[in-house]
Amino acid sequence: MRALSNPWRKFKEDALKVLKEAHTKLGWPWGELEVTLEEPPDPEFGDLASTVCFELAGKLREAPARLAKRLAEAAEPAGLVAGAEASNGYVNFRCDLAELARLTIKAIERMGDRYGHLPLGGGEKVLIEHTSVNPTKPLHIGHGRNSVIGDTVARILRALGYRVEVQNYIDDMGLQVAETLLAYRMAKEKPKGKFDHVLGKLYVDIHDRMKSEPKLEGEVRKILAELEMGGNRTSREARRMAERCVRSNLETTDRLNVSYDLLVWESDIARSGMLEETLNHLRRTPYLVRGKGKHDGALVLCLKEFGLEDKVLVRSDGTAVYTARDLAYQLWKFGKVGAELRFKPHSKRPDGTQTYTTSPDGEPRKKFGRASKVINVVGVEQRFPQRVVFTALRALGFQREYENSHHLAYGHVRLPGGKFSGRSGTWMGYSVDEVVDEAVARARAEVEKRNIGASESFKSRAAEEVGVGAVRYSLIRTSPEKEIVFKWEEALNFERNSGPAIQYSHARASSILRKVKMKGGRHRWDVFKLPEEQQLVKQLAKFPEVVKLAGEKLQPHLLALYAADLSLSFNKFYEVAPVIGAENEELKTARLRLVNCTRIVIRNALDLLGIKAPERM
RNA sequence: GGGCCCGUGGCGCAGCUUGGAUAGCGCGGCAGCCUCCUAAGCUGUAGGUCGCGGGUUCGAAUCCCGCCGGGCCCGCCA
Structure with a gap:
């Protein structure tokens, strides 16, 4: 179930299992191995790395690099872990890309618009x-x-x-x-x-x-x-x-x-x-008391024992x-x-x-x-x-x-000039209505340029979806606790790292799928040789983890950043990996599935961001 | 006076909870790429004492202390 709905999590768990078994084999203490797992800065260092050996070095009185070497040798590949290598004191785990691709693509095809959903809340x-x-x-x-x-x-x-x-x-x-x-x-x-x-x-x-x-x-x-x-x-x-x-x-x-x-x-x-x-x-509690001194006549909530200042709840006039x-x-x-x-x-x-x-x-x-x-x-x-x-x-x-x-x-x-004030009317010109109108108007111009002769209803719908996408994205992309300064060029950004750019990747993926009639065919799972293909597979596999993290930490911007990242990975794939014109039928079949899965995940991510995923724009 | 949040290349952000490999991404700059699946795209390149100073550690953007700068709160306003 978990493996099906959350492939990257499965890889992490497998790596952890491999790590633990190697520890057991060597007779080393386990400790909190999970927290030592991290993602390496460069794919050349594998897909997941453990830093245990740095900690162990002191206890076992041996250099991290030597420990890592012994650990890597003791590690036996299992599940999604294809191998382990030691480097600079790290133990690097390589993911079995073919197996990850199989799990991820099957999960996405099977779950469709529910991929990324996890049963954590239990109906709470x-x-x-x-x-x-x-x-x-x-x-x-x-x-x-x-x-x-x-x-x-x-x-x-x-x-x-x-x-x-x-x-x-x-x-x-x-x-x-x-x-x-x-x-x-x-x-x-x-x-x-x-x-x-x-x-x-x-x-x-x-x-x-x-x-x-x-x-x-x-x-x-x-x-x-x-x-x-x-x-x-x-x-x-x-x-x-x-x-x-x-x-x-x-x-x-x-x-x-x-x-x-x-x-x-x-x-x-x-x-x-x-x-x-x-x-x-x-x-009926000891905390609500008649005020004294400056709070004379009022009802005061005293929360000193909880480390808070007094707070008047009822004024002396009874309100x-x-x-x-x-x-x-x-x-x-x-x-x-x-x-x-x-x-x-x-x-x-x-x-x-x-x-x-x-x-x-x-x-x-x-x-x-x-x-x-x-x-x-x-x-x-x-x-x-x-x-x-x-x-x-x-x-x-x-x-x-x-x-x-x-x-x-x-x-x-x-605002660049200061804050919003209802009284002085500084909001005028910056109402959501006006900002959205402006974004939609600009989107409209772009849509016109690219869809000459398209129907009026298509153009207005696409412009609306793109304009709203730009505004929503610009408001969600920053970590909530940070103040943001409204700038037109950011709210109306349609380029990379924007709502429209993500929508655009979705439209491109949809376009490929629309142009090909062939439905399926057989292919092996080790067909993805390009780094761009592999990167895309990993990115798709991580989606459920991102949703989970964004929900647990109440940090919706993580999802926005993920969507932009995924869209970037797809664009890079798109440049180097022809789908319809792939070298052979097998590769074409496999890439088509990859494109379809990317389309689904982008759509699911946009859906969580409240942004429409147009098939053409 | 007390407290909270923020400070990362010219600009906008991520990473900080759980310390690890050359600090990522985008915009903007410069140089390129459309007989080929939508150039709202891609490639290359220049650009950073991670606010400052100490400390802890084998290792600090990340943890601790102090300071500086910006914002906010400490109302019988919300």
Whole structure:
């Protein structure tokens, strides 16, 4: 099973087995042999190397090089290990390329779009919260990074056998909503355009006006109080406005192929009573105390024994801070509150997913929440409040839930001139809608050049897929914790190390397969003699390991880098290894299978990245 | 003042968790490759004290300590 679904892993295990047996034969201690295995810098040193001899040198009082020689001689090839050689103190294992090719190609042909999937999660439920933008503005490219990271991780974890539920939290009770609602009411002439953009601009306008008209602050406070109270005209009006904005935001994320299972509204959480329940629960612990001194009159969460600073949860006026609400929500995600939410269908995503929403007129459903693992995709700047929320779980005795809470922290996207600001409107020109439009327009020009006479529907679909691919890739390729500076030339990069370049390799592979009608034939497995062919086989064999690593470490960028690497290997193969015009039928047959498998793996990788794999472009 | 993250050729990144062989990849520069499966491609070439200084080690980009530079947090904001 494992050998079938994860060929490179099989090679590693075989190498380990060979290493252990050689140790036994020589009567040497085993130790942690697995961690001594690494990939050599150059294929001339084999495919996997062990550094045990360096460690053993001290214990056995013999030079590493001599030890390596004895070890290599004692090693007997088995499984995917074709041989072992000593060099410079390393023991280098050579992979049996013919056998690896056989295993890998058969695995890919058999599993198809499931190659790369592994049954690690065992159906365990993971809840991922991402996007969670205030419903008062369009998504700018920084929000886009959040959505794309969250969506990609969701796809990866699904492939690893987890049941994944994606939630988008909508804070319709915050200051931004209050301010935007005031702006919306006051605007006699509303700007034309997409609703979220309209709101975003009104928000910028009101901030300008508030500078010269301080009385507006009072208006905002009044609205905020009404929102907090709920059940009045203002709160219903705010919800209606926010609903429209969310629909508008969803048009944007739909275009990015980002999907959600549930929209969770703050006003519904507030109504449910889960906050009060959570606070009551906390009051029974020694950690929630009446504040003294500067915190006089407030309720303070004291987590000193867990190494955290005090955090006010309830203000002296009785209202709760955001972190308190977030804590209640976190408990709900794990199914640890009795309070219930109500749900009803909201809309369908283009991929067919039915998105639900919490709603006062919905009905209770057991299928949401109750996760065993929770991942919050939230900016790095919220590290402290996230830690407070998680640590509070521990304080409440939910140790397991504490350990299974993950803050997937990502660095913000900045502009060359500074940061994004909703108030000053620096996002204008950098909304996801605008960036995607621009990328699609450029892709369109390229597609036109290369597909003269093609149908209109083909051209627009290809341009859309390529443009979106470029944007998604540019947002996922960097390690999440790093800040990125938005540059047009990077978001619109269609060359190597880009979404479109990977899509292009897929299209080339598809094109070869399209042009050949012959279906199969017999061939031996040792036909791949070129380094480019062998490199490609190894790369294909590694795919499941990469998916596993990306999922376990919550580092989706690893998958993006792998896809670019695979595409590079294929391009090199493509240059030197004619398929249709191969020297003989046997080689042609084998190369065709290799090309087909490459096509499948690129497609699977792109699928996990939420990028379409066009057959022509 | 306390804490977290980042610092790798001109630019953008990977590698750091688990220390190992000449530090990889891309862009950009230069020089080449389309009678042949899509040149969104490929080949070659120049370019790096892995921020700085100590330490641990047979061996440090990787671990430890100190410092410098950038970002973020330490709110009855989120």
